[in-house]
Amino acid sequence: MKVALIQFCSAQDKADNLKRATGMVQEALAQGARFVLLPEVFNFRAGADNKQILQEAAEPVPGPSVRAFFPLAQKYKACLLLGSIIEKAGAGYAYNTSVVIDSGGSISAKYRKIHLFDARLGDKIIREAGSFLPGNKITTVKIGEFRAGLSICYDVRFPGLYQRYARRGVEVLTVPSCFTKKTGQAHWETLLRARAIENLAYVLAPAQVGTDGRGIEAHGHSMIVSPWGEVTACGSPKGQEIVFGQIDLREVKKARQSLPGIIK
């Protein structure tokens, strides 16, 4: 199955983000991708501590940002992962929510980020919990012949989530992200590859790149990792692009036959 990661740079103009994101998704679909993935906060990106403007950008699911992709999924009969949008929650908070659209153009899964980013990097304090509520449900979804387990960005630091997915029969792990450059350089590739190796599953990680004008520079390097832990495709450190790759159930089967005691 041909897959495509949209490496993207979003900011605070939702209409512009949406226009550019639908354009890149359409291009990936036109080039034959059957599963196209957008990164975290693709429709609005402002830094986790800007509670008020995040609240203004929040939408229900489905809302306009999700609905904009229904016709594309339908037209191309392909699945889409909207890495995350800011989903309206109660009391001035939001959820950081991934939405999967199936090849019929309907929502087939929704995942609210469970682990909220909490970091002190140099003089910057980033506490996602100031603006967001955590999700509490792990979510798997059928993507063609694969089953995928959903996660977002900072979740990748918590290996137990991915082991639960593997025990539920998942062959693909999605990690749409907006990793900081600083932590990305130190941790991004290692953690993505470790999740693949520990679960002998594909990891698909579309990433934000560049800056949103208010926040911190993102790491780029959108990445596809094989079930044996090889990086089979990787985006650049800078600039938007579409990263294509292949996923193949036989590779999952082969890795799991080599190390039969891993998933339990």
Next chain:
Amino acid sequence: MKVALIQFCSAQDKADNLKRATGMVQEALAQGARFVLLPEVFNFRAGADNKQILQEAAEPVPGPSVRAFFPLAQKYKACLLLGSIIEKAGAGYAYNTSVVIDSGGSISAKYRKIHLFDARLGDKIIREAGSFLPGNKITTVKIGEFRAGLSICYDVRFPGLYQRYARRGVEVLTVPSCFTKKTGQAHWETLLRARAIENLAYVLAPAQVGTDGRGIEAHGHSMIVSPWGEVTACGSPKGQEIVFGQIDLREVKKARQSLPGIIK
């Protein structure tokens, strides 16, 4: 604290293994290391499927292979990790057991490998459970001002063990190993770095190198990883050597202050 990993190639001559191992440990101690680590099966290495000869090599703890190191720890007032010996168990089985000797020359901890290697690599089937019984106790031990959590080789594929150690206040994770070259090239560095990053702890991983004459080539690359996930020292792919490095509690504290939500 200066530490030393003994990158070692053992085979089926226990007396020779022990003579060479005590010699290298003495050299590391004489060069000022306060904590010296030997790899998995340093006193007898024969491939996990050779049940009978493993049984013949098995010892109680403490037995001759452990006692041989008491005088060195005493003389230099330093801690030693005997990465593993073949410990006698019932019914023709053995345990794969790490032993820690404290700076007074006494045993301060013992850990029996919990996850037994199980792999089909090309035409080789390796099933440690054919010769060994699994341990069932996680083990932490004081090493100078640090607390260490013990594990062995294939354990490194199971992240939950290390998270339990982090929750128990551990700052150092030990992973003495005899990794195959094939899986080592694909997974060794990534998994060691991931365990450090996930737990913001040092990882100390002394490794076997070369072949034992009956088994499979070992990966070498004995490795020290910082709590931020950097490889600060690494052995070669081939040949015995002593890999020196420093560990520093302030580095653990700094990493944990940067990402305060990780250990919970």
